[in-house]
Amino acid sequence: MDAVPMSFVRYVDLTIDGKSVRVPEGTTLLQACQSAGIETPTLCYAENLTPVNVCRVCVVEVEGARTLVPSCSRPAEPGMVVHTDSERVRHSRRLVFELLGSSVDLSTADPKYLADMARYEAVPERFDTGDATGHGAKATVQQPVKIDNELYVRDYSKCVLCYKCVEACGTDAQNTFAIAVAGRGFHATIATEFETPLPDSACVYCGNCIGVCPTGALMFKSEHDMREAGTWDESKQAVTDTICPYCGVGCTVQLHVQDNSIVRVTSPHDHDVTEGHLCIKGRFGFQFVQNR
Ligand code: SF4
Ligand code: SF4
Ligand code: FES
Numbered sequence: 001m002d003a004v005p006m007s008f009v010r011y012v013d014l015t016i017d018g019k020s021v022r023v024p025e026g027t028t029l030l031q032a033c034q035s036a037g038i039e040t041p042t043l044c045y046a047e048n049l050t051p052v053n054v055c056r057v058c059v060v061e062v063e064g065a066r067t068l069v070p071s072c073s074r075p076a077e078p079g080m081v082v083h084t085d086s087e088r089v090r091h092s093r094r095l096v097f098e099l100l101g102s103s104v105d106l107s108t109a110d111p112k113y114l115a116d117m118a119r120y121e122a123v124p125e126r127f128d129t130g131d132a133t134g135h136g137a138k139a140t141v142q143q144p145v146k147i148d149n150e151l152y153v154r155d156y157s158k159c160v161l162c163y164k165c166v167e168a169c170g171t172d173a174q175n176t177f178a179i180a181v182a183g184r185g186f187h188a189t190i191a192t193e194f195e196t197p198l199p200d201s202a203c204v205y206c207g208n209c210i211g212v213c214p215t216g217a218l219m220f221k222s223e224h225d226m227r228e229a230g231t232w233d234e235s236k237q238a239v240t241d242t243i244c245p246y247c248g249v250g251c252t253v254q255l256h257v258q259d260n261s262i263v264r265v266t267s268p269h270d271h272d273v274t275e276g277h278l279c280i281k282g283r284f285g286f287q288f289v290q291n292r
Pocket of ligand 2: 161
């Protein structure tokens with residue numbers, strides 16, 4: 001679409017943490033905070049997905065509003081007075097981090113997510129009330145890893161139910177709808193239809209769900225196997241941008257290479273063709289390089 005002529009852009013003036021901020025109409029509070037240099041934690045939000053507002057990590061306080069509002073989806077309005085670092089905001093963010101982390105294994109989570117948790121001094125163990133034999137948090141962590149194909153594994157003991165994979169599988173990228181949230185409470189989980197194994201489901205193995213998962217719950221089988229063998233070492237990996245060789249779209253792919261072997265393939269989230277999404281060939285069709 002052609003860019004909107006500057007003269008037609010309307011601006012909104014608001015105040016964030018005492019600073020006057022001017023942003024184009026339609027800008028979210030999260031984007032307004034970013035433009036003012038204010039760092040805001042997010043979890044279910046991603047630039048390449050539609051906000052689903054399920055985590056509430058990004059909440060801010062708007063004067064006159066009864067409740068805290070999710071900044072990732074709330075548009076800036078003229079005259080808003082926003083506080084991002086009040087006691088109420090800090091308390092809420094900390095509690096949300098603790099509840100989200102209370103029932104999951106965060107050992108492979110995105111370092112940015114872990115840094116945000118540390119910034120708010122979140123102690124998820126405070127809410128780990130399950131017992132080792134049955135109900136509650138421990139039961140979630142005890143789920144075995146689902147390994148039912150050669151391309152990627154699903155370890156829902158690491159899932160914080162951010163819905164990003166569901167969005168990527170649905171209208172935001174793949175339009176396959178192979179996965180959705182099933183169950184309620186501690187039994188809520190991401191599932192295929194009738195919990196069928198992936199090879200029997202609608203999954204087309206694009207791996208776009210892996211590309212957005214913030215915790216490593218969805219992982220290349222190659223990475224999973226190397227982690228199990230104790231050989232996965234990101235400090236030894238080089239990441240090289242190149243173009244997928246399979247078709248004329250020419251997606252940019254990033255090859256993660258360790259010990260002269262491709263171990264994972266991603267695409268930059270800010271790339272204007274892929275937006276981080278690939279198809280099965282670009283994502284997983286790399287074995288021929290090292291298995292001639
Ligand atoms: S690999 Fe692609 S099709 Fe399969 S569940 Fe993930 S996003 Fe959906
Ligand atoms: S599997 Fe990953 S992307 Fe999907 S809901 Fe769980 S944490 Fe989020
Ligand atoms: S990041 Fe805004 S609600 Fe999750």
